[in-house]
Amino acid sequence: QSVLKLQNVSIVFHHKHHLPQTLVHHLTLDIRAGETFALVGESGSGKSITALSVIGLLPPSMSVGGERLLFKETDLLQLTEKEHRRLRHKEIAFVFQDYRSSFTPFLTIGKQMVETIQTHLHVKRKIAKELALSALKRVGLPAERAFASYPFQLSGGQLQRAALATALMLRPSLLIADEPSTALDVLSAQHVLALLQKLKQETQCAVLLISHNLNDVLKWADRIGIMYGGMLVEQGDKDCIQHNPQHPYTQLLLQSKPSLSSPPKRLVTIPGEPGLVADQGCPFALRCPYAIDQCHTTPPVRTLIHDHHEASCHLFDVPLEKSTKQEKGLG
């Protein structure tokens, strides 16, 4: 069952004095209940603003458009701000890299959780408190103490766990986790990601996990999408991406993965500067070792490599849109 479905979604930045700039190009992906879809790319590749467009929190200088941006049956592109707000927290929850931003510093965690609950559910304070306490317990925190604490009284890892508890206490269908472990120490980071996995299994929600580090998400994702320069350059099951990467950028990302078992002799760095989002060609063209003339003039289109595994690169130029046989494979 599809929870989030993007079809040719684009996000545009409207400059005051320049022409508008497309930040995300024709993004197409589909996330189902109970699965973790990891969106991976370096900063500026468009992952976070894609997430913000789903939550309805894009800055006013940006606009989202395209064929469809479906959350279950609802087209998010058609929602008013008020309707979008009703979905946030209740149906679409989120945690960010900066765990401090999940709570205001001036109120206890408990008060903030109770407020969120009472905004969306018509329940008495006592019931809301019970809900909050059980959510805190589920993420392994000493519930009563965390409930009564101000944010500064908790460590980063504890605060991120409280943020997860808050995000999931209303049983949303979709959780967006934007770099949830990046600001934490290694141990807390692993705890938070393991916890995310456990909660996902318990609630069967869909998770959109955003990360700049492919290596970090290999363990937790069911499927992976690789973004570069505002384009989803490859997506597929975790195993396909890990063992059979097709796009030159994904291959480079995997080569630059430090190995834990044997210390790296030399880290492979990816040469060149991140390309601008290319309206006229492949955004990776300036750094790609295989680039041909066409790469600088024509944007590549999505091509099906194998079941549910697709890449956008002129090396595989059999456009998906034109091949009905391949289209069937996408489901």
Ligand code: SF4
């Ligand atoms: Fe490289 Fe061209 Fe493929 Fe882009 S389209 S990844 S530049 S070969």
Ligand code: MG
């Ligand atoms: Mg980001």
